[in-house]
Amino acid sequence: MSQHGLIDGFFTFWAMLALWSLWENLRSPRDWRWLALYVFALCACVITKENAFFVWIAFIGVIVANRWLAFGVVTREMIIATVLGSLLGVVILLILAGGVGSLIETYTLSVSKNYTLDYAIQTGDGPWYRYLVDLLLVSPVVLLLAIGAVFTIRREQKVEWFFALFIAISYLIMCNIKYGMNLRYANMWDLPLRVLAFSQVLSLSRLFPRAQNWLIIGATSVLCLIEFHQYIVLAVNFPLYELATQYLMYALKILKFSPHLHP
DSSP: OGGGTOHHHHHHHHHHHHHHHHHHHHHSTTOHHHHHHHHHHHHHHHHHOTTHHHHHHHHHHHHHHHHHHOOSOOOHHHHHHHHHHHHHHHHHHHHHHTSHHHHHHHHHHHHHHTTTOHHHHHHSOOOTTHHHHHHHHHSHHHHHHHHHHHTTOOTTOHHHHHHHHHHHHHHHHHTTOTTOOOGGGGGGGHHHHHHHHHHHHHHHHTTSGGGHHHHHHHHHHHHHHHHHHHHIIIIIISOOSSOOHHHHHHHTTSSSSOOOOOO
């Protein structure tokens, strides 16, 4: 993403900052420093990209789920910060756009283009598991380990539940956007997926207690090498501009013909 100056990597930074500050607010209630960071990160998400809506809904889901999973303490201040950060971002957008009418018109134009641009129609749709297919092409081992972790999470593993819920709730929304599906939008799942994958590595290593440390080091090293190899294939040997499924399959030599699609 960064090598082409696309905004999705920048948005991911703000989304992860907001996610981190949400966790810290749950664990350290009423700490004004974490509350301020949370408001700032949410505001930055909103003014950076419209995908902030997916993040915000996922946060609401995590806060609601806290009642049963007990990540921490949900305070009135945190609820206010969740709303305030988003509203502040919207107000800034209204000022920059020149008013409510201009902002709505701009957003409507952006959304409507998904239904008229040939490129969006050809590459931006698919079944609900489209993102799973794309992630499997880009980071196969990480995805498989993360899925394995989801089925073995224990109730006391709060961090894993926190990240798994964030992915699941945002995925549920994002996989239903017609002509608006692209792996670029899933950049914000990279860190949570890798946390889940590492958790599964730890879980599997406990089966061999005498060699546990060496297994963790070895498995992590192999994962890093696989991910680096995927980067070389997708971003160096075949420098992808877009992460459409057709391009990924061509770069990985699953398809032998070049897709004639242009963003």
